[in-house]
Amino acid sequence: MDWKAEIDRAARRIDGHTVVTPVMRTGALWDAEVELKLEHMQHTASFKARGAFNTLIASDVPEGGVVAASGGNHGAAVAYAARTLGHKAQIFVPEIAGPSKIALIERTGADLTVVPGEYADALAMAERYEAERGAMQVHAYDAPLTVAGQGTCLREWETQGLEADTVLIAVGGGGLIGGALAWAQATGSARKIVAVEPMTCNALRSALDKGGPVDVPVSGVAANALGARKIGQICYDLASAQGIPSVEVPDGAIIEAQKALWQAHRILVEPAGACALAALQWGAYKPEPGEKVAVLICGANPAPDPLAGS
Secondary structure, eight states: OOHHHHHHHHHHHHTTTSOOOOEEEESSSSSSOEEEEEGGGSGGGBTHHHHHHHHHHHSOOOTTOEEEEOSSHHHHHHHHHHHHHTOOEEEEEEGGGOHHHHHHHHHTTOEEEEESSOHHHHHHHHHHHHHHHOOEEOOSSSSHHHHHHHHHHHHHHHHTTOOOSEEEEEOSSSHHHHHHHHHHHHHTOOOEEEEEEETTSOHHHHHHHHTSOOOOOOOSTTHHHHOOSSOOHHHHHHHHHHTOOEEEEOHHHHHHHHHHHHHHHOOOOOHHHHHHHHHHHHTSSOOOTTOOEEEEEOBOOOSSOTTTTO
16 A cells, blocks of 8 residues: 555645644653654544544545444544534444543534443444444544544654654554554654553554464553554554564553643643653663654543533
8 A cells, every 4th residue: 555645645635624733842751852742632632533534534424424433532533523524423432431531422412322341342333333324434543544544643743843763652453653654664764663552451562472463451541542452454564564662551650651741741631642651751662872752642531521510
């Protein structure tokens, strides 16, 4: 696949529908200056709007509308994009999505079903709905249009003057890092991309160890965003071909990174949004002397919503 052409087309499609999220440099979070891309400031507070808009704009949406399974952020993005573009949406989320993400989806006006269990259980129900109602499935991470949409994030960052030698990106099902890897591969970039996962949601690390996607148990503070039971095939193929570094962090380090972002810059994110930063702060990734490092802050729908009811 010509990923550069796909991501360039995605950028043109979503222009005007998504936010050009800001970047900043800070020396307050680690021993050296770190560049951040504040993708949590995207519509519905995560990068997911990129893939959602790209998929819907590029597709002939049937009368049955769209359906998506999600840990929360993808569902909110699909619901928002569907409403903006005039399509009906049915969203399935697992109970672990949490009240903040569930409320966010409800505010879009989409039909929402909360499913007992994990993301995989919600996906099974979404697939059943797709077959029965003739709706179009919008996959959270393992579809070319989704991955190309997410690839616009790194593409955009480079136009904003990204100087880092290394970019740390949190991994759930692999849509965001898959898009970044696709863009880097297609443009011949020498920039290193590092995958960061919670120890209790390590679908990519397990796949790289086993030689292909495998089911993994899912738990922990970031499970409602990074809790894919199996890594996407697109992400696995790109990651294994490029031999990217993959590191894991414990829940405690993720929580400390959340606190650090809030205390230093009043940046309030969910655990998944702080996961990549945790790899630096905890020492899971140790840069070489002089290595310039950047961190992608990917989502900001914490549970509970700190302003709910105010």
